Amino acid sequence: MGDPHSGLHSEQGAHRGEHPGRASDPVIKAHDLAWLEFTKPDLRKAEEFAAAFGFATALRTADELHLRGTDSGAPCVLIRKGPRERFLGPAFRAVDGRDVLRLANVAGTTVRPLPESVGGVSTTLVDPSGLPVKVVADMDELRALPAQTPLTINAGHGASRVNALQRPRREPARVQRLGHVVIQTTRYRETLDWYLRHLGLIVSDFLYYPGQRERGPVMSFIRCDRGDAPTDHHTLALTLGPANRYVHSAYQVADLDALAAGGEYLQDHGYRRSWGIGRHILGSQVFDYWRDPDGFLVEHFSDGDLFDCSLEPGWAPMTVSGLAQWGPRATKDFLGVGPAELIAVANGLREDNEFDLHRLRGMLKAAVS
Template identity: 65%
Template sequence: MTTFGDVHEGLHADGVALRGEHPGRHPNPVVKVVDLAWLEFGKPDLTRTAAFAADFGFTPVLHTADELHLRGTHAGPPCVVVRRAARSAFLGPAFRAATADDVRRFAEAAGVGVEPLPETLGGVSATTRDPGGARVRVVTGCTEHPALPAQPAWTDHNTGDRLVRINRGQRAPREAASIERLGHVVLQSDRYLEALNWYLAQLGLIVSDFLYYPGQRDRGPVMSFLRCDRGDTPSDHHTLALMLGPANRYVHSAYQVRDLDVLAAGGEYLRERGYRRSWGIGRHIQGSQIFDYWRDPDGLIVEHFTDGDRFDRSVAPGWAPMSASGLAQWGPPATADFLGTPPSPRSLGELRSIVSALRCADNEFDTRRLLGFLKVANS
């Protein structure tokens, strides 16, 4: 019998599950993936995408007329695979399996075949769709690019009376913040609970934290932060985050950088080049990451992060009410741009999705959930 720890006690409004609430894990999943491998996007202008990627801190490993692969400094496959498309779109995540047998079991459960990936990626994959329609790949045996030199860390910090830097200044260079690795992706679904249970059962992910709408805990969670179950080996607080909403869509993706100085200087580098910050700099509550969110040229949100939590499988899910003000321990308030509330083509699209979801009975987004959603956005 597994004994679960509680690391959430006393952390703002966090608590643990009440009797009968969602356990946050499946007792016998089909496979247990070990990490995100990469994210796939479609983009109409790969030259513009590559220019932003360089300023954001990626290193290209493939750039053709039809395909762009972007990597971090850590060893492994590319973090992002971009294919030329008529419009900008998130195509889906690829998760890394430990063995080819895991890919085969996942394929059998999904009723699909195991297929070789292109030579540019290597390995094999099984591909299906989650309940929200996102294409999900499980892959293994992919090409492992060797590590690149890491961006220097700023370790000579004077803290209180502990002096380690005397007669020397501290000057972080104004340059791109080198991406080290892919951290997580956040997806919205109008079938949130169905999608959550699918990822727990099919991929063996486990929940680190649940959020619920204030006054609606009796109806269950509306957001969950899921990590890979690596047993005693710690993994990121979340590899995938799922949230209830009126439409099935990409919310943002996050990429690790070296430290706060690198993140902040990299943000100034982006700002000077005319890119738009969506929200930041701050430190999250769930996951504890220091964050900085930006809009890419196609309007998608991407995040620099550093200093995130790592949990092993002994940590049970935390529970907390959702609020805009509860998204960060410190930093500026969550912006209207990040929350999607200002009048814009994106927010008008979300409004149309709300109307459509309320008219359709075949989803989890009803009138009461809408009231909770609006309460969070205005908190």
């Protein structure tokens, strides 16, 4: 039997005339994803899950919760108390305040100071799908916290560990940092070009619906352009769909054992795994997906691919079997197959956007491929 993943690793390049995956003259080149912002009605419940997931609390007031990893820098997640759970948008870190000013001048926005609890400056743009996007710089730097140490592995015939036992503790997998966010948009191509032009992001991989490559891609895994310095395979992923929404966010942990033992801890405390454990194809991360108490999908990951600016985008068909090299089959919960999604499809088809009947057929074909 042949390899079922053959041809799915997105190692094929673009055809003539296809999207180049980068803007020729971007306004700035964002350095990283800084944090994500949410509103939630119950900050106590949010903090309890965050601790079990492996965050540390950087700030807690009656109306605000800041969550951080062990790495130095800004918090990973900012949560404000609100009447309902809602994703407010991402914040990208610029190299410095001059880039924030340059972007504001081009976009016609205002540079404002960030709250004293964070420090620095920001400007807020709105992408073509209507999502507010902050670009920030010069924040106060949180000092690094004690990190979870990766286990010493005797790989193959290597003998790195002698006269010592392997006993990973069943405890929260300590989050090191925010890795990426995935966003669904009804205006995929316009939104993609907006991020490439304004933030200087570059595409690592494109996906297209089976049999629809001539209509262009429907998903892209996008990284920061740091020149020769390697960066995550994707910091942002955009996918076409019937509604504009948050899909998931991902947080790096030390290694597979931290991820797996941390998953056992989450299960012991009554939290729900969505999908995992497995290893992705695009990005290669070891992954484990969980639902927080408000229904948001969050991921532990480790051992992801790192690319510099020299790699051109790969192209591959979007398929369920292309989601993982190994691990359990993707669940309906992870894929978003349920009544709410069917309603979103019906509503999306009635509106003027890129998600039409032809794209719906492509999505359904991908779901069973």
